[in-house]
Amino acid sequence: MKRKTTLGEFIIQQQSEYPEARGEMSQLLSALMVSGKIINKQVQHGGLTEGVLGATEAENVQGETQQKLDILANNIIIEAFEQRQEVCGVASEENEKVVLLDKKYKENGKYVLLIDPLDGSSNIDITVSVGTIFSIYRRITPEGSEAVLPDFLQPGRQQIAAGYIIYGSSTMMVYSTGNGVNGFTLDPSSGVFFLTHPNIQIPETGPYYSVNEGKMHLFPENYQAYIASCKLQADQQGALIDGRYTGSLVADFHRSLLKGGIYLYPPSTFHPDGKLRLLYECNPLAFLCEQAGGKATNGQQRILDLQPTELHQRCPLVIGSPKMVEAFEAF
């Protein structure tokens, strides 16, 4: 039996199809792959490694408690990019300000990286899936100068790559460079990611809706009406659709991507702009979703067309199978 293509081989193949990429994309993706493997090891060890689980005393800029693994994952990714020269700065959900990378490389960095180092923090201590989300843009200011805020505040449609690494019952890296979506599963024994999900297409409709229904009474009426209608909808096989919600966006999105479905984080009286972050969560997943044939909206506009105004901006998100998002839009 022919063995599967590895992520490293796939990246090289893609590069030969895009000579203009000159190996830079390979470097960026390989830094993310390495970071994912290191974070995966920490996540898998869980309570076995002293001082890894649990919350820190600190809060992030959004006033949310930081888990020890949030900070560890953040440091692992930033360190991986400090070793390379492609990225001039990193914006992270865990850092108030942009982190400019080592001065010796700053002049060369053509790209900026935006990350949610470990999404789904509330699930870390209870061994439910969590994930790393990443997003890459070409900087808009000239090389040879320090990266500035406008380099990071680009509309999501300008992303040149985005993806996630999900640490679940298996570990997968799913990404797109704007030419479809591919998924790679980590073989724990060899430490190699293999292409297991080539050219992922999201089903047009699906058997699941995913929303925190405990907060339903805080959502606008049209969201409430749509969610109520989900309980009466049938999937392609004519079966009633089911609710599924883990509290880990990456896990809930991954299910929608592979099986079909819709995920909603609505605005609420508690979070008027929703809870999720436009730059670190909504944009990268919207890019992947559209690349797989799906849709993503904030309720009014395509996510990828929104012009960000600040780093940690929040944004409502409705994302998933195209027919389900269109049905939502009718509300």
Ligand code: AHM
């Ligand atoms: P985080 O980045 O701090 O982990 O927050 C984002 C998470 C998403 O993964 C998840 O979908 C959502 O928050 C859950 O929030 P809630 O508990 O309000 O439903």
Ligand code: MG
């Ligand atoms: Mg998150």
